[in-house]
Amino acid sequence: AQSVAQPEDQVNVAEGNPLTVKCTYSVSGNPYLFWYVQYPNRGLQFLLKYITGDNLVKGSYGFEAEFNKSQTSFHLKKPSALVSDSALYFCAVRDPNSGYSTLTFGKGTMLLVSP
Amino acid sequence: DSGVTQTPKHLITATGQRVTLRCSPRSGDLSVYWYQQSLDQGLQFLIQYYNGEERAKGNILERFSAQQFPDLHSELNLSSLELGDSALYFCASSVGGQGETQYFGPGTRLLVL
Numbered sequence: 001a002q003s004v005a006q007p008e009d010q011v012n013v014a015e016g017n018p019l020t021v022k023c024t025y026s027v028s029g030n031p032y033l034f035w036y037v038q039y040p041n042r043g044l045q046f047l048l049k050y051i052t053g054d055n056l057v058k059g060s061y062g063f064e065a066e067f068n069k070s071q072t073s074f075h076l077k078k079p080s081a082l083v084s085d086s087a088l089y090f091c092a093v094r095d096p097n098s099g100y101s102t103l104t105f106g107k108g109t110m111l112l113v114s115p
Numbered sequence: 116d117s118g119v120t121q122t123p124k125h126l127i128t129a130t131g132q133r134v135t136l137r138c139s140p141r142s143g144d145l146s147v148y149w150y151q152q153s154l155d156q157g158l159q160f161l162i163q164y165y166n167g168e169e170r171a172k173g174n175i176l177e178r179f180s181a182q183q184f185p186d187l188h189s190e191l192n193l194s195s196l197e198l199g200d201s202a203l204y205f206c207a208s209s210v211g212g213q214g215e216t217q218y219f220g221p222g223t224r225l226l227v228l
Contacts, residue, residue: 043117
């Protein structure tokens with residue numbers, strides 16, 4: 001079975017500071033990993049994904065994530081936070097050995113960026 | 116805008132009733148997924164269809180059913196509604212291959228009174 005954990009319910013950061021939103025996963029094989037963002041009263045927007053290759057993945061809006069196989073982590077990062085980055089962030093995992101494209105999502109982390 | 120559309124945006128109904136949620140996937144996408152988002156359960160995968168066929172099932176109640184039509188749009192039917200069914204229901208679509216990205220619609224907010 002596949003699972004993903006986001007250990008922080010909320011992350012607070014000041015504008016201009018670097019931010020990190022944590023994610024760890026559990027799958028039987030090599031994972032497919034995703035980050036999505038949800039703004040209030042909106043659907044989830046795709047940010048980035050890791051399938052294979054370079055462990056550092058760059059995505060939309062200046063976000064990036066680093067895949068660490070030994071620590072089974074896929075933390076989301078941004079060098080300089082913006083107030084407009086304040087939103088709910090979801091990490092998701094898929095086990096490609098499952099044969100189907102279902103994603104398992106974490107519970108989400110609320111990011112609050114203060115001016 | 117993801118290209119996935121969902122109707123209606125909001126739905127208010129009473130316990131015991133039945134409702135139908137509709138989803139149109141992005142042009143060219145063959146897979147449709149349904150998710151339920153609630154405060155206590157988070158984002159839960161319900162069911163997936165691929166080109167008209169059921170592909171995977173998640174935490175979908177027996178009172179809920181879905182189908183995907185030949186034009187690839189999908190409907191999620193919720194019956195014998197309970198207060199606890201109040202949630203945001205999202206549809207997502209993808210091309211259908213390995214490792215593909217799912218693109219989400221804006222959701223339908225269901226309130227059961």
